[in-house]
Amino acid sequence: MxxxxxxxxxxxxxxxxxxxxxxxxxxxxxxxxxxxxxxxxxxxxxxxxxxxxxxxxxxxxxxxxxxxxxxxxxxxxxxxxxxxxxxxxxxxxxxxxxxxxxxxxxxxxxxxxxxxxxxxxxxxxxxxxxxxxxxxxxxxxxxxxxxxxxxxxxxxxxxxxxGAARFTADVAPDGLLHAKLLRSPHAHARVVSIDRAAASAVPGVVAVLAHDDAPAALFSTGRHELDGDDPFDTRVFDTVMRFHGQRVAAVVAETEAAAEAGCRALAVRYEVLPAVFDPEAAMAPGAPALHGDKRDGSGIHDPSRNVVAEFHSEIGDTEAGFAEADAVHEDTYRTQRVQHAHLETHCAIAWTDAEGRLVVRTSTQVPFLTRRALARVLDLPAEHVRVLCERVGGGFGGKQEMLVEDVVALAALRTGRPVKLELTREEQFTATTTRHPIAVRVKIGARRDGRLTAIALRAVSNTGAYGNHAGGVLHHGCGESIAVYDIPAKKVDGYAVYTNEVPAGAFRGYGLSQLIFAVESAVDEVARQLGIDPFEMRRRNVIRPGTPMVGTSTDQGDVEYGSYGLDQCLALVEAALARGDGAPAPDGDWAVGRGTALSMIHTIPPRGHFSESRVALDGDGRFRLTVGTAEFGNGATTTHVQIAAGVLSASPGDIAVRQSDTDAGGHDTGAYGSTGLVVAGRATLRAAEDLRRRLLDAAEALFGRAGDGWALAPGAVVDGARRVPLADVAAAAAGAGLALEGTGSFDGTPRSIAFNVHGFRVAVHRVTGAIRILKSVQAADAGFVVNPMQCRGQVEGGVAQAIGAALYEHLDVEDGRVTTPVFRAYHIPAFADVPPTEVLFADTSDRLGPLGAKSMSESPFNPVAPALANAVRDATGVRFTALPLAADRIFAAVQAAGRGSRETA
Structure with missing residues (x-):
C-alpha cells in the first residue's frame, strides 16, 4: 500500500x-x-x-x-x-x-x-x-x-x-504498554475466583492485575483539599462489585488489541448478590447494605442504611411560617443523571523515571491532589511521585476524580515499563461518574404581599455505588439554593444514598443545578398563585448587602458580600425579555411563554482552597510564570498571563507559563469550583506584585536613583530618561546575587458570592410538545471581567450544556445497566440545538477577588433549567416537575391537562 x-x-x-x-x-x-x-x-x-x-x-x-x-x-x-x-x-x-x-x-x-x-x-x-x-x-x-x-x-x-498542542494521550513513550479493564457484568456480585491462564497466554499480554495484586487501602476517587470530605469506600480492585461496569481486573499488553483479547479470555466466577436501585428503597429496612463491610472511620454516615451523608436543620419556625402564608406550593422535583461528556475521555500514562520515581501524565483537574492520593494508596513518599498534565480536553468536574491514574501507576510499577489507559466513550458513560440525580420535596409559603414566610426541603440524592462527592454535593446544593432568599423559616432534611448504579460525582454547579430547579420552580409557582410578576416576586425576597446569608446554618463562616450585582442582573434580564426581540413566534398551534430563574454561588469552595504561584525574570528579559492550576478550557492560563502582564508592564507574549506539574513547585488544590481565577489568579497577582517590588529595588541597588525613582516599562526599567533593558537588569542582578523571582499564595478565604439570572421566551407546540427557544438571555455578576470575550464564552458554554440537560440529556439506567452508552443514544447539544444567548454583565467590582473579579465557570449552568421550565409553565399552564423536558412528556402532560387531569408532570 x-x-x-x-x-x-x-x-x-x-x-x-x-x-x-x-x-x-x-x-x-x-x-x-x-x-x-x-x-x-x-x-x-x-x-x-x-x-x-x-x-x-x-x-x-x-x-x-x-x-x-x-x-x-x-x-x-x-x-x-x-x-x-x-x-x-x-x-x-x-x-x-x-x-x-x-x-x-x-x-x-x-x-x-x-x-x-x-x-x-x-x-x-x-x-x-x-x-x-x-x-x-x-x-x-x-x-x-x-x-x-x-x-x-x-x-x-x-x-x-x-494540532501542535499536546493532550494527555498525544505522546508515545518508547516501550509503551496498553492497559484495558475487565468490567463487572453484574450490578452487585462477589468475585469468587479469577482464572488468568488463558489471558496470560494471549500473545502480547505482559501482566494481569486483580485484587490480589493491588493495595488493600481504601480511598475515595473524589479529590478534595481535605481527604476526609468523602468516605473511604473504594479500592483499586475490589472483591465486591457494586455496579455494572465496575473494574474487576486489568490486562496490560503490547497493544490495545492484545489487552482487549486478554480481557475477553479472563474467566471470572461471581456470586450474584441482591441489588437495590432506588435510594428510598435502599434506606428501607432489609435492603442490601452495599458497604456494610466498612468499619468505623470510613466516613460513611450509616452503612447499614446505605446512607453516605445525612443532615437536618431548621432555622426559625417553619410550621408557623406555613400557617402565616396565604399561598403554599408543595411538590416533588426530580433531576436526572447527566454525563459530563467532555470530548477527551479519561486517560493517563505512567512510567518510572531515571531516578526511579513514579511519573503520571494524566487528564485531570487536580494534579497535586492526585499525587497525594497515589502516594497514600501505593504507600510511596510524596516526593517519589510526580503528576503532570499538559492540555486537558474538558472536565466540568468529571476530572476532579482519580479514575484511571491508580491503575496505570500500579501497572507501571509492576511491569517497569510505561503504561497507558485510555477509556472508550462507552466506558465514560458506563463506568466513570455522572451528575447526582436528586429528588427534592419542596414546600414554600408566601403572604399576599409576596413575602416568603417559610421553605422546607427534603432532598434525597442517589450517589450510586460509591460516595465520592456525596456529602459535599448535597450540602452545597441545599445551602446556596435557599441562602439567596431572605426567608425567616427554613428547614432542610438531606440524604445521600448508595445504590447499585454507576457512581455520581462532581458536576458543574456541584448540586446547585438540581436544587435550584426545585426551589426556583417553587418560587415561580407561588408567585403565580398570588398573581405577582416572577421578577417582582424575586426582588421582594432576595438577600441584599447586610442581610444574613442563611442556608442550612445561621453561620455563614467566611462568606462575605465582596460585591453585589443581583439587582442589576434581574433588571437586565427583565428588560431584555421585555424588548421582544429574538426569533419570532412561529405560525400554527404554538403557545408562547416567558420564564426566569436566579442562582447564587460562593466564589470558592469551603474549608480552604490553596494555590501558590511564582514569577521570575529570565536572562533574556522575559518572564517565567509557574502556576499549579490546570487548563481545560476554563481560560485560567489566559487570565494568569493577563494579570502578570498588567502588574509587570509586560507584553503577554513575554510571559511563558509552566503549569499543572507537581515538579514545578507550588501546591494547587485544583481547578474546580471556578477557582482558577479567584484563588490561583490571586496567587499570581501577589507573585507578580512581589516581583515588581524586587525588580524596582534591584534597579535602585544596581543603577542608583537619578530622578523620581525607577518604574517598569515594557521590556525595561526606567528612571526619567534612563532606560535599562530587562535582560541587562537580569544579568546585573545575577552578578550581584540578587534573586528576581516573586512568589504569591492564597488560601481561598474570605469568599465572596456571585449571581446569575437567566430568562427565556419559548414557543411550545400544543400537538407535538416541541419547544422552540425564541429568546435566551443571561445576566452574570462576575465582578470586574478580566477577559470579556473569554467570560462570555464560559457563560455561553454553560448555558448550552444546561439546555442539553434541561431538554434531552439523560443517562438511562435499567436494573443497574446504562442503556445510553454512546453519543447517538445520549444527545448532547449539536450546533443546530443551541440558540444564541445574549450575555450581559452586571457592573460590579469585588473587593475580595483579584482585580475585582469573581468566578464564572460553573455558575451559568445553574439557573437555566428552572428558567426554561418556568417559561414552559407560562406557555402551557402545566408545571413540569421532572427533567428533561422532552417533547413526548410535554405532549402527554398538555393533553392530560386539557382533559382536566392534575396540571403537573
Whole structure:
C-alpha cells in the first residue's frame, strides 16, 4: 500500500481492519483526536482528497493512493504558516479546551459558500461541549473577537489550531504498554475466583492485575483539599462489585488489541448478590447494605442504611411560617443523571523515571491532589511521585476524580515499563461518574404581599455505588439554593444514598443545578398563585448587602458580600425579555411563554482552597510564570498571563507559563469550583506584585536613583530618561546575587458570592410538545471581567450544556445497566440545538477577588433549567416537575391537562 499524508509519501501499512484514525495517530499525527470511535463527534476529521471524513469509521486501506490531510498539514504553503480557517479560529477564539477544534476546523475549511450559510446542517457531524458554538460561528464568518488587549486570546491558541498542542494521550513513550479493564457484568456480585491462564497466554499480554495484586487501602476517587470530605469506600480492585461496569481486573499488553483479547479470555466466577436501585428503597429496612463491610472511620454516615451523608436543620419556625402564608406550593422535583461528556475521555500514562520515581501524565483537574492520593494508596513518599498534565480536553468536574491514574501507576510499577489507559466513550458513560440525580420535596409559603414566610426541603440524592462527592454535593446544593432568599423559616432534611448504579460525582454547579430547579420552580409557582410578576416576586425576597446569608446554618463562616450585582442582573434580564426581540413566534398551534430563574454561588469552595504561584525574570528579559492550576478550557492560563502582564508592564507574549506539574513547585488544590481565577489568579497577582517590588529595588541597588525613582516599562526599567533593558537588569542582578523571582499564595478565604439570572421566551407546540427557544438571555455578576470575550464564552458554554440537560440529556439506567452508552443514544447539544444567548454583565467590582473579579465557570449552568421550565409553565399552564423536558412528556402532560387531569408532570 502507498499513502500520502500531508504531502509526504508513507510506506507504512495499516493492520488488517485498522481504522484511519488509529493508523494516523500511530504515525505521530496527534492532531487527529479520539472522541467517540463511532463517527458521532467529528474530533477525528481529516480530508481524503480534499473531502472531510470521520477517520474513526474510515478503514485505513481506503486511503491507499489518496491524499490524506490532517490538521498538521492543512496550512500547506499558506502565508504565515496558517490556513485561513485556522487563522479565523484563532482570531475569533473559536475554542475553549480545544479538543474538538482540529476536527471542527477540518470540516469548516472544506465548506463552500452555500454550506457556510447553513452551519447547523454543515457542522452537524462535529460536536463541541465547551463553547456553545457561537464563537465557532464567528470564526466561520470571519469575526475577530481576540483583540490582544482585555480580550487576549489563549496563549496556546496557535498550537490548538495547528494540532501542535499536546493532550494527555498525544505522546508515545518508547516501550509503551496498553492497559484495558475487565468490567463487572453484574450490578452487585462477589468475585469468587479469577482464572488468568488463558489471558496470560494471549500473545502480547505482559501482566494481569486483580485484587490480589493491588493495595488493600481504601480511598475515595473524589479529590478534595481535605481527604476526609468523602468516605473511604473504594479500592483499586475490589472483591465486591457494586455496579455494572465496575473494574474487576486489568490486562496490560503490547497493544490495545492484545489487552482487549486478554480481557475477553479472563474467566471470572461471581456470586450474584441482591441489588437495590432506588435510594428510598435502599434506606428501607432489609435492603442490601452495599458497604456494610466498612468499619468505623470510613466516613460513611450509616452503612447499614446505605446512607453516605445525612443532615437536618431548621432555622426559625417553619410550621408557623406555613400557617402565616396565604399561598403554599408543595411538590416533588426530580433531576436526572447527566454525563459530563467532555470530548477527551479519561486517560493517563505512567512510567518510572531515571531516578526511579513514579511519573503520571494524566487528564485531570487536580494534579497535586492526585499525587497525594497515589502516594497514600501505593504507600510511596510524596516526593517519589510526580503528576503532570499538559492540555486537558474538558472536565466540568468529571476530572476532579482519580479514575484511571491508580491503575496505570500500579501497572507501571509492576511491569517497569510505561503504561497507558485510555477509556472508550462507552466506558465514560458506563463506568466513570455522572451528575447526582436528586429528588427534592419542596414546600414554600408566601403572604399576599409576596413575602416568603417559610421553605422546607427534603432532598434525597442517589450517589450510586460509591460516595465520592456525596456529602459535599448535597450540602452545597441545599445551602446556596435557599441562602439567596431572605426567608425567616427554613428547614432542610438531606440524604445521600448508595445504590447499585454507576457512581455520581462532581458536576458543574456541584448540586446547585438540581436544587435550584426545585426551589426556583417553587418560587415561580407561588408567585403565580398570588398573581405577582416572577421578577417582582424575586426582588421582594432576595438577600441584599447586610442581610444574613442563611442556608442550612445561621453561620455563614467566611462568606462575605465582596460585591453585589443581583439587582442589576434581574433588571437586565427583565428588560431584555421585555424588548421582544429574538426569533419570532412561529405560525400554527404554538403557545408562547416567558420564564426566569436566579442562582447564587460562593466564589470558592469551603474549608480552604490553596494555590501558590511564582514569577521570575529570565536572562533574556522575559518572564517565567509557574502556576499549579490546570487548563481545560476554563481560560485560567489566559487570565494568569493577563494579570502578570498588567502588574509587570509586560507584553503577554513575554510571559511563558509552566503549569499543572507537581515538579514545578507550588501546591494547587485544583481547578474546580471556578477557582482558577479567584484563588490561583490571586496567587499570581501577589507573585507578580512581589516581583515588581524586587525588580524596582534591584534597579535602585544596581543603577542608583537619578530622578523620581525607577518604574517598569515594557521590556525595561526606567528612571526619567534612563532606560535599562530587562535582560541587562537580569544579568546585573545575577552578578550581584540578587534573586528576581516573586512568589504569591492564597488560601481561598474570605469568599465572596456571585449571581446569575437567566430568562427565556419559548414557543411550545400544543400537538407535538416541541419547544422552540425564541429568546435566551443571561445576566452574570462576575465582578470586574478580566477577559470579556473569554467570560462570555464560559457563560455561553454553560448555558448550552444546561439546555442539553434541561431538554434531552439523560443517562438511562435499567436494573443497574446504562442503556445510553454512546453519543447517538445520549444527545448532547449539536450546533443546530443551541440558540444564541445574549450575555450581559452586571457592573460590579469585588473587593475580595483579584482585580475585582469573581468566578464564572460553573455558575451559568445553574439557573437555566428552572428558567426554561418556568417559561414552559407560562406557555402551557402545566408545571413540569421532572427533567428533561422532552417533547413526548410535554405532549402527554398538555393533553392530560386539557382533559382536566392534575396540571403537573
Amino acid at each position: 502507498s499513502f500520502s499524508i500531508n504531502g509526504v509519501p508513507s510506506a507504512d501499512a495499516p493492520r488488517p481492519g485498522q481504522c484511519l484514525r488509529t493508523f494516523l495517530r500511530g504515525l505521530g499525527w496527534f492532531g487527529v483526536k479520539k472522541g467517540c470511535d463511532a463517527g458521532d463527534c467529528g474530533a477525528c476529521t481529516v480530508w481524503l482528497d480534499g473531502e472531510p471524513v470521520h477517520s474513526c469509521i474510515t478503514p485505513a486501506f481506503r486511503a491507499r493512493g489518496r491524499q490524506v490531510t490532517t490538521i498538521e498539514g492543512l496550512a500547506g504553503a499558506s502565508e504565515g504558516g496558517l490556513h485561513p480557517m485556522q487563522r479565523a479560529f484563532l482570531d475569533a477564539q473559536g475554542f475553549q479546551c480545544g479538543f474538538c477544534t482540529a476536527g471542527m476546523i477540518m470540516t469548516a475549511a472544506a465548506l463552500d459558500q452555500g454550506q457556510r450559510a447553513d452551519l447547523p446542517g454543515a457542522l452537524k457531524g462535529n460536536l463541541c461541549r465547551c463553547t456553545g458554538y457561537r464563537s465557532v460561528a464567528d470564526a466561520v464568518a470571519g469575526a475577530r473577537n481576540a483583540d490582544g488587549a482585555r480580550n487576549l486570546g489563549a496563549p496556546a491558541g496557535h498550537g490548538v489550531v495547528t
